[in-house]
Amino acid sequence: MPAEKKLDQLITTSSRLLPFIDALPDAVVIVDSNHKIALVNSPAGEMFGHPVDILKGSDLSIIIPKLHLDAHRQRVSGYFQNPTPRPMGANKKFCGVHADGTEIPVDIMINTIVLDGVQVAMALVRDVSYQRELEERLIRESVTDEMTGFFNRKHFNNQLKAQHSGFIRSGLHSSVILFDFDHFKSINDQYGHAAGDIVLIDTAKMIKEELRPLDVACRIGGEEFAVILPGTPILNATRLAERIRQKIEAMEFQLEDTAFHTTVTMSVASFLSSDQSYDSLVRRADKALYSGKAAGRNRVASQDSLAQPS
Numbered sequence: 663m664p665a666e667k668k669l670d671q672l673i674t675t676s677s678r679l680l681p682f683i684d685a686l687p688d689a690v691v692i693v694d695s696n697h698k699i700a701l702v703n704s705p706a707g708e709m710f711g712h713p714v715d716i717l718k719g720s721d722l723s724i725i726i727p728k729l730h731l732d733a734h735r736q737r738v739s740g741y742f743q744n745p746t747p748r749p750m751g752a753n754k755k756f757c758g759v760h761a762d763g764t765e766i767p768v769d770i771m772i773n774t775i776v777l778d779g780v781q782v783a784m785a786l787v788r789d790v791s792y793q794r795e796l797e798e799r800l801i802r803e804s805v806t807d808e809m810t811g812f813f814n815r816k817h818f819n820n821q822l823k824a825q826h827s828g829f830i831r832s833g834l835h836s837s838v839i840l841f842d843f844d845h846f847k848s849i850n851d852q853y854g855h856a857a858g859d860i861v862l863i864d865t866a867k868m869i870k871e872e873l874r875p876l877d878v879a880c881r882i883g884g885e886e887f888a889v890i891l892p893g894t895p896i897l898n899a900t901r902l903a904e905r906i907r908q909k910i911e912a913m914e915f916q917l918e919d920t921a922f923h924t925t926v927t928m929s930v931a932s933f934l935s936s937d938q939s940y941d942s943l944v945r946r947a948d949k950a951l952y953s954g955k956a957a958g959r960n961r962v963a964s965q966d967s968l969a970q971p972s
């Protein structure tokens with residue numbers, strides 16, 4: 663029988679399921695082994711923004727984002743070869759596409775049924791926009807410092823670890839700028855804790871404007887910050903640190919009617935071939951920062967100035 667006729671027949675036979683699948687709260691899409699839609703329920707029409715009668719008989723591509731179309735076809739074909747009920751692509755995140763072009767995050771459960779001797783795949787499609795947004799927000803929050811919007815220490819460590827692997831693999835030079843405010847305690851003592859907070863927030867805002875999108879700005883302690891500069895040799899990192907240091911020195915912070923200034927001591931470190939792990943770089947940066955504080959603060963100290971950089 664020609665494929666089109668077969669599909670027409672399938673559409674007719676599968677419509678017997680309509681009263682049942684229309685009563686389900688999730689979208690249901692029934693497809694044949696040629697990726698043609700034989701039947702959908704009304705929730706599917708609503709979810710994908712197409713009239714049910716348009717979806718019926720259409721190619722599955724009408725509801726799959728172009729980018730994932732080939733992979734999706736392969737999955738469906740693979741499913742017909744090994745038809746056990748299962749979530750589609752365990753641990754994978756799927757999206758459908760609405761008639762207006764927006765993507766809809768979905769979870770898909772798939773099973774086969776036989777209708778008048780023809781095997782079809784029945785997918786139960788659930789819109790999981792809310793869960794995905796929640797998941798992304800929780801992940802973002804778990805690595806973000808609320809006050810400054812910078813990443814936190816956990817993210818700093820993870821990113822630096824990844825940079826160290828990149829350095830070992832391909833020799834990619836990455837540097838880190840570490841800095842700590844000078845006599846920060848006296849700002850809190852003199853002008854109040856809110857003044858200290860303003861310094862942290864305004865400084866973070868300024869730094870964001872100085873960085874490239876791939877740089878990773880972190881607040882790694884109370885008044886201690888770090889910036890990872892991927893693919894940046896130490897000389898360039900030192901220049902950037904000096905520019906930021908001067909900007910902070912020139913900034914006027916304001917709390918109500920009181921204006922005040924502050925400075926920072928910074929250190930710069932870069933991976934060395936002797937580094938067994940990212941910790942070694944952090945230790946060097948800490949040492950250099952300490953030497954900068956001891957030398958009088960408000961300066962940039964490089965790992966190169968240490969007697970023994972390693």
Ligand SMILES: Nc1nc2c(ncn2[C@@H]2O[C@H](COP(=O)(O)OP(=O)(O)OP(=O)(O)O)[C@@H](O)[C@H]2O)c(=O)[nH]1
Binds near residue numbers: 842844845855883955
């Ligand atoms: N306002 C404010 N203060 C903070 C925050 N986190 C840490 N601090 C304060 O930062 C101060 C850090 O003090 P110290 O470690 O003695 O350092 P410092 O006074 O900057 O001295 P040096 O680093 O030696 O120049 C402490 O008084 C902390 O209470 C914060 O989120 N907000």
